[in-house]
Amino acid sequence: MKTFISRERLAAIYALVVGLILLVASFYGTDPEVYLFPRITAAFIAVLALILSYDAFTHGGAGDKQEPALVEWKVLLPGLAVGAIYVLLLERVGFYTCSFFAFFAICMIYGKRSLFDPQAFALKLVVTVVTMIVLYVLFWKLLNVRTPTGILF
Amino acid sequence: MSLLTQKFTKAGITIGTGLLMLGVSVANAESYPDRPIGVMVAYNPGGATDFQARIATLASAKLDKDEKPISVGQPIYVTNKPGAGGRKGWNWFASKAPQDGYMLAAYNVPHFIAQSIVFDTKYSVDNLEPVGNWGADPAVLIVGKDSQFNSATELVEFAKANPDKVTVSGAGKFVGHHIAFLQLEKAAGIDLKYVPGKGGVGAMKLVKGGQVKAGFNNLSDAARTAGDIKILAVADLERHAFLPDVPTLKELGIDVDNSSVNFRGLMVPKGTPQAVIDHLATTVPIMFNDKKTLGKMKQTNSPVHIMNRDEVLKMWAERQAALTELLAELK
Amino acid sequence: MDFLNYFGNVFTVYHISLLIGGTFAGLVLGALPGLSPTMAVALMIPFTFHMEPAAGLILLGAMYTATVAGGAISAILVNVPGAPANIATAMDGHQLAKQGRAAEALYYCFTSSFIGGVLGIFVLIFFTPPLADLALKFGPTELFWIAILGITIIGTIGSRSVIKGLLSGLFGIALSTIGANPMLGEDRFVYSEHLESGIHIVAALIGLFAVPQILTLIEEARKDKNTSVHALGESKLVRSVVYNLKRFKALTIGSLVGIIVGIIPGAGGQIAGLVAYDQARKLSRNPENFGKGEPDGVIAAESANNAMVGPSLVPLLTLSIPGSPTAAVLLGGLLIHGLFPGPDLFTIHAEVTWTFIDSLLVAQVFMLVIGLILSRHSGWIMKIPGHYMAATIFILAAFGTYSIQSSYSDVVVMATLGVFMYFAAKLGFSPAPVVLGIILGPIAEDNFLQGKLIGESGDGVFSYFTSGMLNITMIILCAASIAYSVYTETKARKMRASLIK
Incomplete structure (x- = not known):
């Protein structure tokens, strides 16, 4: 018994989709001279994606019947959300303010101890503050990297 | 729901930024400059434009005997935003840079003018204000x-x-x-x-x-x-001091003028308060003329050509006309 | 033997303290994701502005050497290479660390870096004039074939399946075509302003490696302690160093590849480590161990990375043509002090030049000593709880990416690519070929288009690309490399087929 969605098949589908997007993007309404290399690349990707699919769907992924590694959405989503909000607000609110909250949020969400453990809370806060100070001294003071300050900092 | 929040945040941010900008620019009018000034270079660190910009701005915070600033009056730091032959940095500068005189940019003529004619860029001679020119490299x-x-x-x-x-x-x-x-x-x-x-x-x-x-x-x-x-x-109107034996194309009967000479200098975005532009226009050429700066320029083989704002404005206008004509034939 | 006369200039209190400071700072900065050697040297240049030429160059040289080696620290400990050059180091180095042999891996890394580095600088000292002539012979066609040669090894690097490896590599090449066309200047695939200047190699590197690592860390953060924390392990320094010195084959392959890649201008020293790793595996008696924690992988990759430093300065110092992106930045550092590459450097400015080269040699020693000491005490990094580690890499990734070229767009690109890679990795695609593709794509494209223009005005494009000793040699090497890949893939398929039966 094998499941229809083996890891190989999913990989093949992934590759086909990327290949298709690239083919459309580089051939549809573009100038052949400007898009020469993208076109060659897209064609090669499409061919290889087809070979991968042929392998995966004819003889069942040539023995690779591994199921796709599970993505633990429940664990992952809060982190991805923090990342998305961080990137969105980074330039507008300011690098250091955003980084402070993002760092603290990740520590809070993914720490092993309970969210409401006051000792852990204090530790996480201290680590966050220290990291931010190190970051500021290193990038702003020593390396002269002027990150966007946004409306806060 | 999320859309609504987004809209609110956006509105809030816009109003907040607006207020902040207002506050800053009011404070500016009299006291400019009261903190360090940035210069955006649209090329990589270590390149000719980058290191010349660093040398040219060396004297920005220099004081005279009475502790009074002789030129701009604040230190100047350089940040690099390279990419797409300079387009990336200049696009950012014309559309996003603060218009308070605390962010200048280095320009390269004819590059940015030619690009603004050929490509769909956010910058052109119309939305940038030169404050001084330090070099000319034919x-x-x-x-x-x-x-x-x-x-x-x-x-x-x-x-x-x-x-x-x-x-x-x-x-x-x-x-x-x-x-x-x-x-x-x-x-x-x-x-x-x-x-x-x-x-x-x-x-x-x-x-x-x-x-x-x-x-x-x-x-x-x-x-x-x-x-x-x-x-x-x-490819210039006259022979150059670095190469006195090399003729100009014009001397050889090939009618090529100085349109291709690479001029380098500083500019601010349009919308910068006139008082700030005036301050920079008077002090920036003084900064370029500093003895130590000139010495460093000579040491690094960088041809110096200092021009004030009015001269640069004239040069920009000439280039704009010449390049529009030249590049139109190309298409 | 000119170089022997100037060691006295290096051993002044001021210069030595600069060397130690530069080396230490370089190792630490190099270990941070995003602060690649190119970046670190670029950030240092303003500091050398007010120094004497010799002092400034000593600082820059020490930074260059040390950041190249420092990038290996994060590659080994957290699987996030500090620079493109260190990707190959991560492959086996991090596996060693997972087995509790992190300190050992770091010892290999610094010992090999030292040996490679010293050999590379000797090449710089003794063979500069003939090599400079050779470097000039590499025109567009030769560089195009080098890029193709690189692409032929993409399939066999870091992935189990050649097809998936090639797909990842081609995806990288496709990414590299975003932005302005190198010849015509017209934009390609610029659907958003964030893509305006294309995808910066270091931004991509951070995204492809750091983001999946962050996500893996947070996935495991609340699970059993043992999964994410690896013991540093007991490891004898002397024994590791002696073992390293005995790995003569890996060291030779690494150093040789590094030296050759370093001389070729524009080939990008970034690929030295990967090419050396690939060769070491192909010539190894047990290639199946590679990718599972084979010391030879680390040794070959790191000796190549540092062997590249000296030779990459050959075309720079003689012809003003940098052999690597970092050497290009160093050129700016030279010019600022009025030192113009060319014959003058070894006559009029001989004192500064030789002092600089000698200091590079001394810097190797400091790098070895400081590196080994740091390795001994780097165990605590492995013991940092997963959530702090994830948060730190997260913030550093953003700051490192931003500081490459002060661009918010790079941060957006980095994050997007990273999340994409995380899911692709679950399906058996690996990030190393993608990075290689991003490096090689522009080399292939730029040189192809340049060569095409030149060929069209001469005897025709095809004959321009296929004539000349160097071109023919390169084409034969490409064919051999493809044949080898096909051979391994068919062998692997037969193996799998027989397993099914």
């Missing part, structure tokens, strides 16, 4: 040291007999070298082949390695490696 016509050509005239003769057979390298498309190339083709009535190199360094390598027959490159870079190449002509 393009020179060079060939490898073992080349069959010993003068620009020989090269032109050969090209007349062999159209499209002479390859000429330059730093990229729509930079000074490319403009000089187009002018040479037009003035001499010949067909050459332009090979854009990877920056001036890459273009120089193609000439030294003999992969191309000739090249246009920066006068300062060519003068420095004079042993490995032959410098045939200068």
Whole structure:
């Protein structure tokens, strides 16, 4: 018994989709001279994606019947959300303010101890503050990297 | 729901920023400058524009005997936003840079003017305000040291007999070298082949390695490696002090003017308060004229050409007209 | 033997303290994701502004050497290479660390870096004039074939399946075509302003490696302690160093590849480590161990990375043509002090030049000593709880990416690519070929288009690309490399087929 969605098949589908997007993007309404290399690349990707699919769907992924590694959405989503909000607000609110909250949020969400453990809370806060100070001294003071300050900092 | 929140946040941020900007610019009018000033360079650190900008702004915070600032009055730091031949940085500068005089940018003429004509850019001579020019680096016509050509005239003769057979390298498309190339083709009535190199360094390598027959490159870079190449002509109105023996193309009867000369200087975005522009326009040329700065410029083989705001405005307008005409024929 | 006369200039209190400071700072900065050697040297240049030429160059040289080696620290400990050059180091180095042999891996890394580095600088000292001539012979066609040669090894690097490896590599090449066309200047695939200047190699590197690592860390953060924390393990320094010195084959392959890649201008020293790793595996008696914690992998990759430093200065110092992106930045550092590459450097400015070269040699020693000491005490990094580690890499990734070229767009690109890679990795695609593709794509494209223009004005494009000793040699090497890949893939398929039966 094998499941229809083996890891190989999913990989093949992934590759086909990327290949298709690239083919459309580089051939549809573009100038052949400007898009020469993208076109060659897209064609090669499409061919290889087809070979991968042929392998995966004819003889069942040539023995690779591994199921796709599970993505633990429940664990992952809060982190991805923090990342998305961080990137969105980074330039507008300011690098250091955003980084402070993002760092603290990740520590809070993914720490092993309970969210409401006051000792852990204090530790996480201290680590966050220290990291931010190190970051500021290193990038702003020593390396002269002027990150966007946004409306806060 | 999320859309609504987004809208609210956006509105809040806009109002907040607006208020903040207002507060800042009111405070500015009298006390500018009261904190360090940035200069955005649209090329990589270590490149000619970058290190010249750093040298040119060295004297910005210098004080006289009475502890009064002699030029701009605040330290100037450089940040680099390279990419797409300078377009990335200048697009950012024209559309996003604060218009309070605390962020200047280095310009390269004719690059940015040519780009604004050919491409859909967010910048043009209309939304930028120059405050001073520090350098002018003409393009020179060079060939490898073992080349069959010993003068620009020989090269032109050969090209007349062999159209499209002479390859000429330059730093990229729509930079000074490319403009000089187009002018040479037009003035001499010949067909050459332009090979854009990877920056001036890459273009120089193609000439030294003999992969191309000739090249246009920066006068300062060519003068420095004079042993490995032959410098045939200068694309400027007059001969240059670094190379007194090299004739201009004009002297050789090829009608090429100074449109391709690479001018470098500082500018602010349009919308900057007039008082700030005035302050910079008077102090920036003084800063460029500092003795130590001039010494460093000489030491690094960087040709100095200091111009004030009015002169630069005139030069920009001339270039805009000349390049529009030249590049229109190309299309 | 000119170089022997100037060691006295290096051993002044001021210069030595600069060397120690530069080396230490370089190792630490190099270990941070995003602060690649190119970046670190670029950030240092303003500091050398007010120094004497010799002092400034000593600082820059020490930074260059040390950041190249420092990038290996994060590659080994957290599987996030500090620079493109260190990707190959991560492959086996991090596996060693997972087995509790992190300190050992770091010892290999610094010992090999030292040996490679010293050999590379000797090449710089003794063979500069002939090599400079050779470097000039590499025109567009030769560089195009080098890029193709690189692409042929993409399939066999870091992935189990050649097809998936090639797909990842081609995806990288496709990414590299975003932005302005190198010849015509017209935009390609610029659907958003963030893509305006294309995808910066270091931004991509951070995204492809750091983001999946962050996500893996947070996935495991609340699970059993043992999964994410690896013991540093007991490891004898002397024994590791002696073992390293005995790995003569890996060291030779690494150093040789590094030296060759370093000389070729524009090939990008970034690929030295990967090419050396690939060769070491192909020539190894037990290639199946590679990718599972084979010391030879680390040794070959790191000796190559540092062997590249000296030779990459050969074309720079003689012809003003940098052999690597970092050497290009160093050129700016030279010019600022009025030192113009060319014959003058070894005559008029001989004192500064030789002092600089000698200091590079001394810097190797400091790098070895400081590196080994740091390795001994780097165990605590492995013991940092997962959530702090994830948060730190997260913030550093953003700051490192931003500081490459002060661009918010790079941060957006980095994050997007990273999340994409995380899911692709679950399906058996690996990030190393993608990075290689991003490096090689522009080399292939730029040089192809340049060569095409030149060929068209001569005897035709095809004959221009296929004539000349160097071109023919390169084409034969490409064919051999493809044949080898096909051979391994068919062998692997037969193996799998027989397993099914």
